[in-house]
Amino acid sequence: APGYISRSVAGSYDNEAIAITLLxxxxxxxxxxxxxxxxxxASLAAGFYFxxxxxxxxxxxxxxxxxxxVFILILMGRYTHRLYTAYSTWYAIGT
Structure with missing residues (x-):
């Protein structure tokens, strides 16, 4: 019904438009x-995250x-210094 669309994801235009783009x-x-x-x-990712x-x-x-x-990559044995650098930078700047 058209009356309900304003409260659904398809009709909610509060902050989601910019948030999904930033996501x-x-x-x-x-x-x-x-x-x-x-x-x-990683700094750009942290900036957009922020x-x-x-x-x-x-x-x-x-x-x-x-x-x-990151945790799943570690469990899969795909941990590298590149992942460490990326996550450390993202965490330090973004959180």
């Missing part, structure tokens, strides 16, 4: 940082997903 940017730069071990990309935290209350999901990603 995708943070994830994109996080993946680049973890693959390359670049402090620059901006997302200030714009959206659902930031807790991201705070938990990036460490979960």
């Amino acid at each position: 995708m940017a943070a994830f994109y730069f996080w993946i680049k940082a973890s693959k390359e071990g670049s402090m620059f990309w 901006y997302m935290v200030s714009a959206w209350g659902g930031y807790v999901f991201i705070t938990n997903l990036i460490p979960l990603h």
